[in-house]
Amino acid sequence: MTAYDELMAFQRQTEALAQVAGRLGWDQETMMPEGAAAQRAEEIGALEAVLHARRTDPRIGDWLAAAEAPDAVARAQLRQIRRSYARAMKVPARLAEEIAATTSLAQGIWAECRSRDDVAGFLPTLRKVVELKRAEGAALAAGGDPYDALVDDYEPGMTGAAIASMFNAMRPRLVSLREKVLGAEAPHGLVGTFGHDDQLALARELATAFGYDWSRGRIDLAVHPFSSGSGHDVRITTRVSETDPFNCFYSTIHEVGHAAYEQGIDPAYALTPIGQGVSMGVHESQSRSYENQLGRSRAFTGWLFGQMREIFGDFGIADEDAFYRAVNRVHPGYIRTEADEVHYNLHIMMRFDLERALIRGDLDVADLEAAWNDRFRADFGVAVDRPANGMLQDVHWSCGLFGYFPTYTLGNVYAGCLVKALRAEVAGLDAMMAKGDVSAATGWLRDRLQRHGALYEPREVVQRACGFEPSEGPLLDYLEAKFGEIYGV
Amino acid sequence: MTAYDELMAFQRQTEALAQVAGRLGWDQETMMPEGAAAQRAEEIGALEAVLHARRTDPRIGDWLAAAEAPDAVARAQLRQIRRSYARAMKVPARLAEEIAATTSLAQGIWAECRSRDDVAGFLPTLRKVVELKRAEGAALAAGGDPYDALVDDYEPGMTGAAIASMFNAMRPRLVSLREKVLGAEAPHGLVGTFGHDDQLALARELATAFGYDWSRGRIDLAVHPFSSGSGHDVRITTRVSETDPFNCFYSTIHEVGHAAYEQGIDPAYALTPIGQGVSMGVHESQSRSYENQLGRSRAFTGWLFGQMREIFGDFGIADEDAFYRAVNRVHPGYIRTEADEVHYNLHIMMRFDLERALIRGDLDVADLEAAWNDRFRADFGVAVDRPANGMLQDVHWSCGLFGYFPTYTLGNVYAGCLVKALRAEVAGLDAMMAKGDVSAATGWLRDRLQRHGALYEPREVVQRACGFEPSEGPLLDYLEAKFGEIYGV
Numbered sequence: 015m016t017a018y019d020e021l022m023a024f025q026r027q028t029e030a031l032a033q034v035a036g037r038l039g040w041d042q043e044t045m046m047p048e049g050a051a052a053q054r055a056e057e058i059g060a061l062e063a064v065l066h067a068r069r070t071d072p073r074i075g076d077w078l079a080a081a082e083a084p085d086a087v088a089r090a091q092l093r094q095i096r097r098s099y100a101r102a103m104k105v106p107a108r109l110a111e112e113i114a115a116t117t118s119l120a121q122g123i124w125a126e127c128r129s130r131d132d133v134a135g136f137l138p139t140l141r142k143v144v145e146l147k148r149a150e151g152a153a154l155a156a157g158g159d160p161y162d163a164l165v166d167d168y169e170p171g172m173t174g175a176a177i178a179s180m181f182n183a184m185r186p187r188l189v190s191l192r193e194k195v196l197g198a199e200a201p202h203g204l205v206g207t208f209g210h211d212d213q214l215a216l217a218r219e220l221a222t223a224f225g226y227d228w229s230r231g232r233i234d235l236a237v238h239p240f241s242s243g244s245g246h247d248v249r250i251t252t253r254v255s256e257t258d259p260f261n262c263f264y265s266t267i268h269e270v271g272h273a274a275y276e277q278g279i280d281p282a283y284a285l286t287p288i289g290q291g292v293s294m295g296v297h298e299s300q301s302r303s304y305e306n307q308l309g310r311s312r313a314f315t316g317w318l319f320g321q322m323r324e325i326f327g328d329f330g331i332a333d334e335d336a337f338y339r340a341v342n343r344v345h346p347g348y349i350r351t352e353a354d355e356v357h358y359n360l361h362i363m364m365r366f367d368l369e370r371a372l373i374r375g376d377l378d379v380a381d382l383e384a385a386w387n388d389r390f391r392a393d394f395g396v397a398v399d400r401p402a403n404g405m406l407q408d409v410h411w412s413c414g415l416f417g418y419f420p421t422y423t424l425g426n427v428y429a430g431c432l433v434k435a436l437r438a439e440v441a442g443l444d445a446m447m448a449k450g451d452v453s454a455a456t457g458w459l460r461d462r463l464q465r466h467g468a469l470y471e472p473r474e475v476v477q478r479a480c481g482f483e484p485s486e487g488p489l490l491d492y493l494e495a496k497f498g499e500i501y502g503v
Numbered sequence: 504m505t506a507y508d509e510l511m512a513f514q515r516q517t518e519a520l521a522q523v524a525g526r527l528g529w530d531q532e533t534m535m536p537e538g539a540a541a542q543r544a545e546e547i548g549a550l551e552a553v554l555h556a557r558r559t560d561p562r563i564g565d566w567l568a569a570a571e572a573p574d575a576v577a578r579a580q581l582r583q584i585r586r587s588y589a590r591a592m593k594v595p596a597r598l599a600e601e602i603a604a605t606t607s608l609a610q611g612i613w614a615e616c617r618s619r620d621d622v623a624g625f626l627p628t629l630r631k632v633v634e635l636k637r638a639e640g641a642a643l644a645a646g647g648d649p650y651d652a653l654v655d656d657y658e659p660g661m662t663g664a665a666i667a668s669m670f671n672a673m674r675p676r677l678v679s680l681r682e683k684v685l686g687a688e689a690p691h692g693l694v695g696t697f698g699h700d701d702q703l704a705l706a707r708e709l710a711t712a713f714g715y716d717w718s719r720g721r722i723d724l725a726v727h728p729f730s731s732g733s734g735h736d737v738r739i740t741t742r743v744s745e746t747d748p749f750n751c752f753y754s755t756i757h758e759v760g761h762a763a764y765e766q767g768i769d770p771a772y773a774l775t776p777i778g779q780g781v782s783m784g785v786h787e788s789q790s791r792s793y794e795n796q797l798g799r800s801r802a803f804t805g806w807l808f809g810q811m812r813e814i815f816g817d818f819g820i821a822d823e824d825a826f827y828r829a830v831n832r833v834h835p836g837y838i839r840t841e842a843d844e845v846h847y848n849l850h851i852m853m854r855f856d857l858e859r860a861l862i863r864g865d866l867d868v869a870d871l872e873a874a875w876n877d878r879f880r881a882d883f884g885v886a887v888d889r890p891a892n893g894m895l896q897d898v899h900w901s902c903g904l905f906g907y908f909p910t911y912t913l914g915n916v917y918a919g920c921l922v923k924a925l926r927a928e929v930a931g932l933d934a935m936m937a938k939g940d941v942s943a944a945t946g947w948l949r950d951r952l953q954r955h956g957a958l959y960e961p962r963e964v965v966q967r968a969c970g971f972e973p974s975e976g977p978l979l980d981y982l983e984a985k986f987g988e989i990y991g992v
Binding site: 026027028030031033034037038041045046047048049050052053054056057059060061063064227228229230231232245246247249284285 | 536
């Protein structure tokens with residue numbers, strides 16, 4: 015066996031164990047009896063210890079030094095291994111353990127404080143997490159910008175400066191669009207209740223329509239929708255609100271986008287370092303384009319309206335046009351996860367600026383709430399009414415996920431580029447989607463992007479798929495055109 | 504940290520990883536999409552490799568040499584670790600790998616051959632498995648009897664000779680009982696179909712009645728009923744046949760017996776070597792006593808009859824007495840897993856004699872079918888009609904589970920002893936069970952036996968619970984009295 019073969023055999027077992035860890039996470043959110051929580055924490059801890067030992071195994075360094083890559087696939091495998099090994103070796107074991115232990119506890123404290131609107135109770139924990147993540151960022155950056163080093167974990171090659179420049183170009187256009195739209199008359203919403211089982215049955219149909227491969231997946235209920243797993247076992251979850259069926263339908267389509275990416279990767283890459291989505295931003299580009307650019311299009315919502323009328327009867331919406339406006343209703347609100355396409359990126363931008371300032375030491379944790387509330391008033395035009403609707407709303411920071419938020423908007427930006435290219439290349443898309451047939455769109459995305467997994471770097475894979483350099487322009491053009499037309503502004 | 508503490512900390516992580524492996528097995532039988540099978544095999548293989556490395560870690564030997572046990576619990580922990588370490592070290596790694604690889608393939612070949620009644624197709628595989636297990640037995644026995652060494656894995660301290668002596672005492676009385684019963688008039692069976700969801704709902708009620716702790720478990724459907732996990736996450740499965748509700752109800756009660764044992768163990772022992780059932784025989788004593796001595800008693804079936812009448816209406820059974828006879832109907836048949844209490848142990852005895860002869864080299868694989876068919880005709884009075892109903896019916900041998908079969912009957916024998924002692928000590932048991940209240944019985948079993956986990960050796964824990972030396976007498980007395988009364992013989 016060559017050094018490369020030995021390294022890949024070792025890595026394959028590590029990837030298999032990582033899949034097991036993911037499956038435990040899925041089980042915890044969907045199946046696990048509540049009394050098993052403490053034991054499960056030990057089980058996951060034992061498995062994470064095994065994974066950490068493998069990821070920092072010094073033989074990886076030896077193999078990497080000796081390995082030769084005969085082709086582009088092998089070079090990409092080595093690039094992925096080199097990156098994760100370098101990251102794992104830069105963070106001292108004690109710091110990694112302290113981060114794991116602190117964030118594990120912090121999530122419970124955050125949930126408790128959010129339920130009581132208790133900012134003061136959460137601040138000491140948040141301060142500790144910020145300190146640890148600053149230390150991790152510094153260890154990873156080795157003299158560079160600690161926030162960049164954290165971002166790089168979710169979006170290799172991306173920097174805080176590049177994100178800031180993109181976000182600064184987007185913000186004025188989004189604020190202006192938002193103001194115009196909210197000045198116009200609001201569309202009608204749905205009326206009535208929508209049966210639990212009927213919603214789930216239609217959600218399954220939607221998943222099928224968007225190309226979800228049931229032979230390698232399943233759908234279950236969970237508090238928060240998610241997609242889990244790579245390769246031949248990629249499961250999704252959804253949730254049901256009897257008064258808000260769009261929650262179930264569009265979170266399902268969103269998760270199908272994530273899952274379709276994983277399921278669409280060349281099977282030859284399964285259980286290898288390139289056998290998974292290349293970054294959070296590219297992942298989000300799939301879920302967002304499935305959910306928004308395709309799922310909330312005039313064409314597809316026309317088909318969905320017919321399906322819903324057949325199943326649920328009259329729900330107070332007269333026709334396809336009114337339904338399209340209801341699906342794409344813009345409503346101001348405090349909560350990121352409930353935001354529409356116009357507001358969503360404004361939520362992300364403020365989190366990005368705030369967390370970057372925290373990690374770079376430009377903002378103290380004690381001043382975060384005031385900074386949040388000031389920015390919210392500036393961008394959204396209203397005051398935050400309570401911390402649970404403000405700086406306590408997201409779990410991310412308590413999990414230590416600094417550098418993660420911007421990948422959501424990056425995903426939207428990439429989705430804007432991809433769907434622009436898709437529409438330029440595939441004729442008759444809307445006519446097909448109007449009949450519920452999304453296969454031309456999902457097939458194009460699979461062929462152009464999904465199948466490559468992590469073969470190419472994030473920006474590179476998007477650029478190859480689109481045929482042009484990705485930028486925020488297509489997303490903004492799309493949003494202004496779509497909502498300008500819906501609201502007549 | 505003392506050597507003992509270090510050893511126990513190491514062992515705790517191993518036990519946690521073993522629970523993860525068990526959870527993967529559960530997922531595979533209940534939740535996994537079919538297309539994930541090959542990837543799952545790799546995931547389990549990777550985890551088993553981690554477990555094998557931990558179980559043969561030479562530091563265990565050093566810790567064992569240095570560890571001091573201050574009390575009975577610590578002594579039992581060391582006994583369990585010493586036993587599993589000695590076993591793991593005696594089997595050469597290559598042999599262990601070959602057994603794993605061969606039996607993994609053999610199960611598929613067995614299923615295929617069984618479906619085609621193809622004995623000749625299965626024999627080369629069976630021969631290979633027998634050879635490997637003989638080699639393993641020889642390595643473990645180190646000069647002793649290889650079959651004893653295999654039995655010891657499932658039932659520590661038990662030997663082939665001791666089992667043979669017990670079985671030889673049982674066989675004539677069982678054959679004689681069987682002949683008398685089959686000479687009498689057969690009771691009526693149930694008529695009609697029984698709705699899937701109603702069966703499951705009643706199965707859940709039965710599980711609750713038998714003390715299943717839902718906060719630390721759940722029930723799902725699977726092809727073969729099983730119980731899985733230890734400590735705070737012990738899950739069971741069942742199955743539903745619309746024409747045979749007893750299949751669902753009694754397999755549920757059976758699995759609840761297994762699960763209640765694991766759930767009943769002192770929580771202080773969770774994720775330690777004594778934090779699980781001490782042997783297969785003792786485990787089976789719980790599932791069998793729950794299912795048969797308690798669940799098929801006149802008192803409990805009286806309550807069950809009322810429940811079933813309420814849910815399913817008239818199903819052709821006039822009253823509680825007729826229902827009791829229907830539940831305990833004795834019917835000759837080829838299949839072990841469908842056997843009644845009178846026939847069941849006769850199935851086991853023939854498997855025990857045959858597999859013991861195979862491992863000791865007294866029977867060649869080529870002669871197995873003839874030996875099976877001769878013995879079946881002798882004990883059951885009819886000829887085997889096809890191999891799928893004969894020597895191809897059980898998966899065990901293809902899995903390499905030689906030495907496992909006798910623990911089923913050992914479980915019945917222990918159950919006979921335990922329920923004899925229970926009935927002598929707890930007054931009013933039948934009056935309570937006639938109202939569906941089994942808590943006095945399950946509470947006694949938990950207090951006397953289950954809570955100890957593997958603190959005591961198998962025979963010892965049964966003897967402590969009963970207050971007398973376990974033997975086959977109580978089981979045979981129970982069977983003769985019960986079926987003598989039902990059949991008037």
